[in-house]
Amino acid sequence: MTDSDTTDFIETTRTSYDAIAKDYSTAxxxxxxRPVDMSxxxxxxxxxxxxxxAPVADLGSGPGDVTAHVNGLGVPAFGIDLSPAMVALARAAHPGVRFHLGSMTSLDLPDATLGGILALYSIIHIPDAHLPDTFAGFHRILVPGGHVLLAFQKGDPPGLHLTERFGHRIDLRYHWRPAYAVGDMLSKAGLDVAATLIREPLEGERWPRAFVLARKPKEGRSGR
Structure with a gap:
């Protein structure tokens, strides 16, 4: 794995979402x-x-609606997204909520400062080789007893590669995975899997959705 490999997928994801941000938020x-998802x-x-x-970080927060919803549930939450265009839309739509530019692969946050991490349909853009270090970063910044909730399309590799969306030229790769594979990587990063749920596709969806809830042990087990 080289530095250019990391830069390539981060840059192509960022520029692709910058191109489609306005159309995405309109769509x-x-x-x-989705009652199950919201529950x-x-x-x-x-x-x-x-x-x-301790606050929650919504990683890959997009237009910011879920981040704002979690705030409304009485849990302080802020959003982090790769795309400057998405962050600008989120700040405009939810002026009382914090949104920052950043990547979940290299979070510039102090150790043991987050009560929770949400990553809903955002790990799908991270290649398999980068997920172990990403999840180790989650473990580092969570407080003992902190939780992670991931959502992603359940499927077999390789996923999709889109070069057009909403009439814009993009270069966006989607990585499909079995739920157990994600759970195994979380466990190796020192996070205990508390629940895994598979939801079948709803109208307009093509793939089942997987949800994995994990927790950093209060004993501080590293798992590495």
Missing amino acids: YPGLPD LIGAFAALVKANGT
Whole structure:
């Protein structure tokens, strides 16, 4: 793995979402009409709140609707996204919520400062080789007892490579994975998998959705 490999997928993901940000937010306005998904986000917020007052980072926050929703549930949350255009849209739509530029692969946050991490349909753009270090970073910045909720399309590799969306030229790769494979990587990073749920596709969806909830042990086991 070289530095250029890392830069390539981060840069292509950033520039692709910059190109489609406005159309994306128009196509998917507000919170999704998916009761199971929203119930899981609510359960995640309740678990974070029960463990203390540390904030949640929504990684790959996009237009910011989920970040704002978690804030509305009484859990302080802020968003991080690769795309400057997405961050600008989120700040305009939710002026009372913090949104920052950044990558979940290299989070510039102090150790043990987050009560929770949300990554909903954002690890799908990270190649397999980069996920172990990404999840180790999650372990580092979570407080003991902190939770992670991941959502991603469940499927077999390689996934998709899109070169056009909403009429824009892009270079966006989507990595599909079995839920157990993601759970295994979380475990190796020292995070205990608490629940895995597979939701079958709803109308307009092509692939099942996987949700994995994990927790950093309060004993501080490193798993590495």
